[in-house]
Amino acid sequence: MASSLTAAYPWTTSPLISCAPMRLIANASLAAAVSMAGGLGFIGAGSDISTLSSELSKSREIFSKSNFTTSKSGILPVGVGFLLWGAPLKDTLAILSKPENIPAAVWLFAPRDQTQLRDWADGVRKATANKTKIWIQVTSVREALDAVKIAKPDVLVVQGTDAGGHGAAQGAGIVSLVPETIDAVTEHCKTASTTLPFFVATGGISDGRGVAAAICLGAQGVCLGTRYLAATEATIAPGYQDAVLRASDGGTTTIRSSVYDQLRGTTEWPAGYGGRGVLNASFRDHESGVSFEDNKKLYEEAVASGDKGWEGDRARLTTYAGTGVGLVKGVEPAEAITRKVQSDAAKILNETRARL
Ligand SMILES: Cc1cc2nc3c(=O)[nH]c(=O)nc-3n(C[C@H](O)[C@H](O)[C@H](O)COP(=O)(O)O)c2cc1C
Known part of the structure; x- marks a missing residue:
């Protein structure tokens, strides 16, 4: 893995803003728009891969029609999210292994049991010759440690209970969950002499202030779902x-x-x-x-x-x-959302010292 989270995705700007793989809502147009704005957009395949090939193909088409270029060759500059309790591994790997389909990242969530995390992480790494980074969304310190031990993810997405959509029925907000998770995983990786994953915070972050706060908690990037429900490109009624x-x-x-x-x-x-x-x-x-x-x-x-x-x-x-x-006030193109959230966060992080 690269030395920083954004270095692995050279078209992105720090702090990394990603769009959640919201099933049925985050399709090619939303994911591609977020990536083209310097973030990382995820296509939400969820538990059903029947449209995955066509969404990947649509995203390729969007990139090829735009001026967008990335120095990272051989990967599609979007990620794909899967719900492991329902998504079929073998058929998914057959799609992702095609050279034109290799995504920048896969996002794994909600396994039936922990061994699925290992099967998916190993399978994707092999099928994409290690080009695709493994992101695993976890909802507790325990789940984070289990995921790191069994699947060695490149990125842990730490989901707080404020998150929209599915999450742990019982959980903590990111203010306590992110630092405790980072401490526990750092301790484990030190003892086990394994590589520390990057940390992405998610759940309740809807603007630059939330992003800046998450960075102060120790995350290297963030993921927004709810805010992108009001993106022009969201597939939403x-x-x-x-x-x-x-x-x-x-x-x-x-x-x-x-x-x-x-x-x-x-x-x-x-x-x-x-x-x-x-x-x-x-x-x-x-x-x-x-x-x-x-x-x-x-x-x-x-x-x-x-x-x-x-x-x-x-x-x-x-x-x-x-x-x-309540922080989502209007419908805007995903590019505007991504750039504003990113630049507001950078500004707040720069100015905070002066306010103290
Ligand atoms: C409408 C909606 C659909 C979602 N669908 C998925 C999904 O299919 N897979 C997944 O891993 N997470 C899904 N999530 C959860 C997100 O991954 C993420 O944890 C959440 O959006 C973060 O909180 P926020 O909505 O406050 O930004 C969904 C969230 C929303 C709001």
Whole structure:
């Protein structure tokens, strides 16, 4: 691995801003736009690789039509994220090993058991002749140590409980989680004489202030999900995007729960995960004792009503978003988001000393 996180991805600017591999939402156009703005965009393959080849091909097309160049030859300057409980390893490797498809990074999350992390990390490294870096998203100090021992990731993505979408049902925010994880992993790597991974913080970071804070906690880069829900290039229903823009005070207006998965039928997640989304009528009805059958019926009616299902006090459609949702104020191109968040963070980090 390179001497710094950004050195491994020479088109990127420090501190590294990455876009989360949000399943169905972060496709080629969003991932490529983030990378072309000096960040690292991830395509969210999730548990289903049926569109992976076409998304990789679309990203190649976007890069070839732009002026974007990178000195790093032989890799596509985007990453791909997988949910290990569902994604098929063998078929994925067959796609990623094609010379034109080799991504800059793969992002592994939510294994059924820890051995999957080793199988995926070894498999990807072999299939891409070590060109693709291994990022593993973890939600606790314990998971971080296990991941480092079993798969030796190049990058550990440390996900705090403020994160939008799926994460540990019980967890800590990045202010405590990131430094404790760094200390524990550093100690382990010293004792075991193994290479220390880079650390990327994620969960609740929506602007340059959050990025600067994460860097002060010891992370070398950050990952933003919720903020990119309001990117022009996000593949997202207008009703969902409007609900993100309307939400504020995310600590009280979002909740991590398994109710949204149950209603949507996405129940294959391993135990211990929940999805954070804007608190809505589906959740309130569940809490107040409405039966699952009745709640599901109301949910299906909301699905049939389209974007209206995200409107008003009785909104029922799932709005996965993190506690940083209140900092997301408008829809902008991913390039503008990436450059602003990056330059604001750099400015804050430069000026902070003078403020003390
Ligand atoms: C709508 C949405 C979908 C997500 N989908 C995935 C996914 O498919 N795979 C994954 O590893 N993480 C996924 N995440 C979680 C992100 O990887 C990341 O941890 C989170 O977005 C960080 O917190 P933030 O949303 O506050 O920026 C998703 C997050 C959101 C908001």
